[in-house]
Amino acid sequence: MKKTALPELRPMSWWWIALALLSMAAIGIGIHVWASSYVGATDPASVRVDVLRLSLTTAAGTGGGLALWLAFRRQQSSEITDRHTIHDATERRITELYSSAAEQLGSDQAAVRLAGLYALERLGRNSNDRTLRQSIIDVVCAYLRMPFREDASSPGVNRESELEVRRAGQRLIIRHCYTVGISDRDGEEILSEDFWPNLDIDLSGASLDEFELVFCECRSLTLDRATIARKTALDGTKVRGKVSCEGTKFHGQVVLSGFEATFTSFNGATFESGMYMEDSKPGAVLGFSRAEVRRKAVFQDCTFGWVNFSDWTHEDADIRFKDCTVVVDPDRENGLPEGWTVGAAIHPSPFGSEPWLIRRIEAVGE
Structure with a gap:
């Protein structure tokens, strides 16, 4: 508003x-x-x-x-x-x-930092100022990007108190990107009252326990050089702009089902436990340049724009493409990984009015 x-x-x-x-x-x-x-x-x-x-x-x-x-x-x-x-x-x-x-977030006490997060959230809820709400999200993201700290009142407690503060910060972000609420009439889905539209989420370099942005919507999502210890999920999430996960280390499984974006980059990312992408449209450009997949990667029923798998590594990893289509500019290299065969047909491009080549990816030998 x-x-x-x-x-x-x-x-x-x-x-x-x-x-x-x-x-x-x-x-x-x-x-x-x-x-x-x-x-x-x-x-x-x-x-x-x-x-x-x-x-x-x-x-x-x-x-x-x-x-x-x-x-x-x-x-x-x-x-x-x-x-x-x-x-x-x-x-x-x-x-x-x-x-x-904001000053409370700099406290040595975890409880005070938690209070600061909830005070910021209440301030954003009581205001319809989109600029203020974005500033609140920026402060929370900045806190999550900072190095871990221990509670001064209980030093050496395995950082559990700090983890709880960070989890609360992530829940705050997710709560205000979550789009779906439930009405009183026959369980009809409506827009969540806590939804803040057009948020930019920047968690570059953050160390996160897990990251599950499910059935959410935002303007942009940046996870460059972040480290995520457990599961990462973007199921049913729509990002109006770019999703950037360049150099990100995913130690847990990455799940993207029903995911949509304008541009998506996993260039230089590392997938320790594999990834699964189903029924998704990651945008006009999907980058996996210099990415490393160490277990399994499955792409099923997805529609891609221009893809770039140059210099990616997947030794001993199970890579599967099933019923996926790639929109390719006929005057430009498609960027597909070496060793994959492609069949071509002419169809209108879902990313523009110009007719491009729609190519189905099939693994050699399957």
């Missing part, structure tokens, strides 16, 4: 007031001249007095209208000033709360 713009308070030029006074005088004189043209010199003086009274009354009425307009403008200016005052006070209060919560 866009932030509402406050009305601008503009001073009124004295030229407008002078023009209004001249107009009032001109109306009075005009009425007097018009009425006097019907009154002859032989008419009683009382008639001419009535004409003068009419002119002055008309001028006074015009002046009353001018006074009413000035009073209206004064009231309007007062209301605008009050709105600006309230807005400034609110912004100042938000800044104070934001700063206080």
Whole structure:
């Protein structure tokens, strides 16, 4: 939701007031001249007095209208000033709360850091300011990118307290990217009330216990050089921009089922426990350049754009492509790994209006 713009308070030029006074005088004189043209010199003086009274009354009425307009403008200016005052006070209060919560994240006590996370989340929930919500997500992501720290009150406790803080931070991010809620009517799926649209998630270099962004939506997702100890899942997740996992180390299994993005890069990534991608559209470009798969990789019912598997390694790994199609520019190398055969057919491209070659990947010998 866009932030509402406050009305601008503009001073009124004295030229407008002078023009209004001249107009009032001109109306009075005009009425007097018009009425006097019907009154002859032989008419009683009382008639001419009535004409003068009419002119002055008309001028006074015009002046009353001018006074009413000035009073209206004064009231309007007062209301605008009050709105600006309230807005400034609110912004100042938000800044104070934001700063206080961010300072709590620097505490040596894990409980205080947790309180800081929840304070930031509450601040974002009470505001429809998209910029503030993105700033909150940026702070949480920055905390997750920082090195592990131990609780000063209980040093050497295997970092469990810090892990709990980090898990809470991940849950906060996931909670506000999760799109699906349940209504009261026959279990109908609706948009989650906690959903914050168009978030950019940057966890570059972070050390994460696990990362499951399931049935979520965001604008971009960056996990470059991150280390994820356990499972990584992006099931049913839609990323409007780029997913970048360059140099990422996935120690657990990577599952992408029903995943969509505009561009996806796993260049230089390491998959210790393999990966599984099903019914997904990773975008117009899918990069696995210099990636290393050490167990198993399965691609099933997926649609790719231009793919790049150059210099990837998969020694002793089981690599399977089943019912996948690749959209290939006929004037550009397709980037498929050496040792795979390709059959071609002409179809409209799902990534643009130009007809490209749709190629089905089949393993040699299958």
